[in-house]
Each structure stands twice: as C-alpha cells, then as structure tokens.
Amino acid sequence: MRYIASQIGRSIRIVALSLPLADARDVSQWLGCNANASFNFHPSVRPLPLSLHIQGFNISHAASRFAAMTKPIYNAVVRHAGSKPCAVFVPSRRWARLLAADLLALAAAQKRPGRFLHARPDLVQPFLKRLSDKVRNYVIPAQNRVPSY
Incomplete structure (x- = not known):
C-alpha cells in the first residue's frame, strides 16, 4: 500500500x-x-484477558524451522490455553493448514483426538465435506462420526 x-x-x-x-x-x-x-x-x-507468549527459533531454513516448531507449538497451546481460545501466527495460509493438521495428529498420537474439538460432533458434521480425509479423521474419531449420505 x-x-x-x-x-x-x-x-x-x-x-x-x-x-x-x-x-x-x-x-x-x-x-x-x-x-x-x-x-x-x-x-x-479486553473483555477476556490477553496473555502473550513468544518462542523464537534460530533456524534459517523455513521448512526445517516449521518442522522444529510444531511440537513446541502444540505443547504451548496445551499448557497456556487449555480449553480457552488462542491464536498462533504463521506466515501463510498454507502453513496454517499444515500446522492445523500437525496439531490434530499430535493430539491423536496422545490418544486425545478431540482435544481441540469444543462442539458436538453432529454440529460439525455439515462442515466436514470441506475437509480432506486426512484432517477429517482427526477432527471426529470414528466412533463419534455421524454417517454422511
């Protein structure tokens, strides 16, 4: 501008x-x-208090830095936010999608696939058509999935 x-x-x-x-x-x-x-x-x-947590990484290669940041981001979200809303800033929409999928995979690996799902599965079902199969499996565990016809 x-x-x-x-x-x-x-x-x-x-x-x-x-x-x-x-x-x-x-x-x-x-x-x-x-x-x-x-x-x-x-x-x-603000109506809700805001806390800011910054963690830096001294890795110059972008893809390597992103890979190194995923697990610490997951741990920070779980530790600082719990079930409250939080924002994680990444440089692009592509990285936001990759990070979201990685965070869901980490939650599933800890046997908590619904950790970030704070809505009833039937309310989320209409939006699942827009998600890739990879992400859909993390969002709604198979035992809670509503069949789509």
Missing part, C-alpha cells in the same frame, strides 16, 4: 483492526502514520 501511495502521489487511508498489539507504535510507523493518527487499545480493556 505504501508503494502504491508513492507511485500515485497521493496518501492512502488505511483502517486496520486487529488483536491488541505489543508493538502498535512500530506498526503505525511502518504504515507511515503519525502518532496522532493511530490508536491501540491496551490489552487490559
């Missing part, structure tokens, strides 16, 4: 909504906003 603004010679107004950011000032500077044009709600005004 900044590149487009520089090419057309006009300012572009950006309105962004997100989770509270720890580095909102840095993000607003990167977007080219002055201090008066940006606002960030403090995490303490």
Whole structure:
C-alpha cells in the first residue's frame, strides 16, 4: 500500500483492526502514520484477558524451522490455553493448514483426538465435506462420526 501511495502521489487511508498489539507504535510507523493518527487499545480493556507468549527459533531454513516448531507449538497451546481460545501466527495460509493438521495428529498420537474439538460432533458434521480425509479423521474419531449420505 505504501508503494502504491508513492507511485500515485497521493496518501492512502488505511483502517486496520486487529488483536491488541505489543508493538502498535512500530506498526503505525511502518504504515507511515503519525502518532496522532493511530490508536491501540491496551490489552487490559479486553473483555477476556490477553496473555502473550513468544518462542523464537534460530533456524534459517523455513521448512526445517516449521518442522522444529510444531511440537513446541502444540505443547504451548496445551499448557497456556487449555480449553480457552488462542491464536498462533504463521506466515501463510498454507502453513496454517499444515500446522492445523500437525496439531490434530499430535493430539491423536496422545490418544486425545478431540482435544481441540469444543462442539458436538453432529454440529460439525455439515462442515466436514470441506475437509480432506486426512484432517477429517482427526477432527471426529470414528466412533463419534455421524454417517454422511
């Protein structure tokens, strides 16, 4: 967007909504906003408290880093979130899908295939048609699966 603004010679107004950011000032500077044009709600005004946990990995090869991060991400989600909602940020939609499948596989390996399923299986059934067979088997264990016709 900044590149487009520089090419057309006009300012572009950006309105962004997100989770509270720890580095909102840095993000607003990167977007080219002055201090008066940006606002960030403090995490303490959220209806649900927000806690932030960051774990870094010093592996330069992206695929190797992703493979090394999967198990620690699973452990962090289980330890810090439990049954509460959490967000894990990854660089792309593809990585989000891969990570979701890996997290479901890790839960199944610990004999907890429904660990992340907080809905009745019959409510999830209509959405299963969109999932690949690999993911579908982790989401609903065979004994709880509603047959689809």
